[in-house]
Amino acid sequence: MLVPTSLETSHAGQRPKLEIRGLSKAFSSPSGPVQALAPFSLCLNKGDFLCVVGPSGCGKTTLLNVVAGFETPTTGTATLDGKLIRGPGAERGVVFQQGALFNWMSVLENVAFGPRSCGINAAEARGRAMELLELVGLGAFAAKYPYQLSGGMQQRVGIARALANDPDILLMDEPFAALDQQTRELLQEEIRRIWKTTGKTVMWITHSIEEALFLATHIIVMTSRPGRTKAAFTSSFTHSDDPYIASSPEFAAAKRVIVGLLRSEAKEAQRLEVAE
Numbered sequence: 001m002l003v004p005t006s007l008e009t010s011h012a013g014q015r016p017k018l019e020i021r022g023l024s025k026a027f028s029s030p031s032g033p034v035q036a037l038a039p040f041s042l043c044l045n046k047g048d049f050l051c052v053v054g055p056s057g058c059g060k061t062t063l064l065n066v067v068a069g070f071e072t073p074t075t076g077t078a079t080l081d082g083k084l085i086r087g088p089g090a091e092r093g094v095v096f097q098q099g100a101l102f103n104w105m106s107v108l109e110n111v112a113f114g115p116r117s118c119g120i121n122a123a124e125a126r127g128r129a130m131e132l133l134e135l136v137g138l139g140a141f142a143a144k145y146p147y148q149l150s151g152g153m154q155q156r157v158g159i160a161r162a163l164a165n166d167p168d169i170l171l172m173d174e175p176f177a178a179l180d181q182q183t184r185e186l187l188q189e190e191i192r193r194i195w196k197t198t199g200k201t202v203m204w205i206t207h208s209i210e211e212a213l214f215l216a217t218h219i220i221v222m223t224s225r226p227g228r229t230k231a232a233f234t235s236s237f238t239h240s241d242d243p244y245i246a247s248s249p250e251f252a253a254a255k256r257v258i259v260g261l262l263r264s265e266a267k268e269a270q271r272l273e274v275a276e
């Protein structure tokens with residue numbers, strides 16, 4: 001079930017885990033300023049799984065980068081547990097679309113790298129890394145190097161690495177975009193299991209509406225650039241035990257709602273591209 005909601009203020013009577021307030025971002029470019037994000041607000045509670053969908057170029061990665069601390073907002077603020085985000089931090093685990101593993105380190109060393117950097121001793125860091133590799137189903141591959149793994153396995157290492165610092169929030173920018181459909185569906189089931197096991201808060205960017213409906217407790221559809229929330233929903237398909245939920249009439253109806261919202265925004269995004 002997809003139910004319209006507002007995520008602009010705190011929901012369910014809880015103090016938000018992540019609070020984005022009046023946030024906007026403009027970049028300067030040789031042809032003048034590019035307004036990537038229009039001022040908007042968004043609240044996420046602990047344990048929420050937010051999927052962000054929106055047309056290409058609407059500012060999704062920019063939003064994630066601000067929350068990750070890689071970009072500073074032009075206006076407004078992003079706070080985690082009431083603390084202003086000013087730069088990257090171990091309490092935010094980031095997974096990119098692909099790559100980003102250290103090819104010269106074993107899989108185990110890649111996952112242990114974060115805890116080691118935080119001053120945890122080698123034995124403990126390796127122990128924690130091994131537990132996480134088991135969690136993502138890669139215990140047997142600990143001694144391998146990233147280039148010896150398939151794309152799907154590398155993304156699982158990336159997820160284990162992001163979990164290694166026991167972050168409060170996972171920030172994922174289209175982590176499964178480069179994978180084939182079968183691998184992608186298996187990993188979606190796996191990430192849902194990991195999310196349910198760990199109770200982490202997740203912000204997940206995707207172009208796949210099915211993926212968003214399968215995973216999310218909350219979905220925002222963004223407008224074309226400058227991006228802001230066009231519509232927000234709570235979604236309950238992630239709680240279903242039905243393995244064929246994606247074939248249900250309710251799922252199809254929910255998909256139509258999101259497709260309808262995205263279609264008009266995609267047209268606007270294309271018009272902007274032509275105009276530039």
Ligand SMILES: Nc1ncnc2c1ncn2[C@@H]1O[C@H](COP(=O)(O)OP(=O)(O)OP(=O)(O)O)[C@@H](O)[C@H]1O
Binds near residue numbers: 027034055060
């Ligand atoms: N460092 C930068 N300098 C100038 N413009 C930028 C910079 N980063 C992003 N932009 C612009 O900001 C806008 C939003 O980019 P962003 O990468 O956030 O979009 P997106 O929604 O993630 O797109 P996609 O779905 O294609 O990944 C785009 O018009 C992009 O060209």
Ligand SMILES: [Mg+2]
Binds near residue numbers: 060061062
């Ligand atoms: Mg992007």
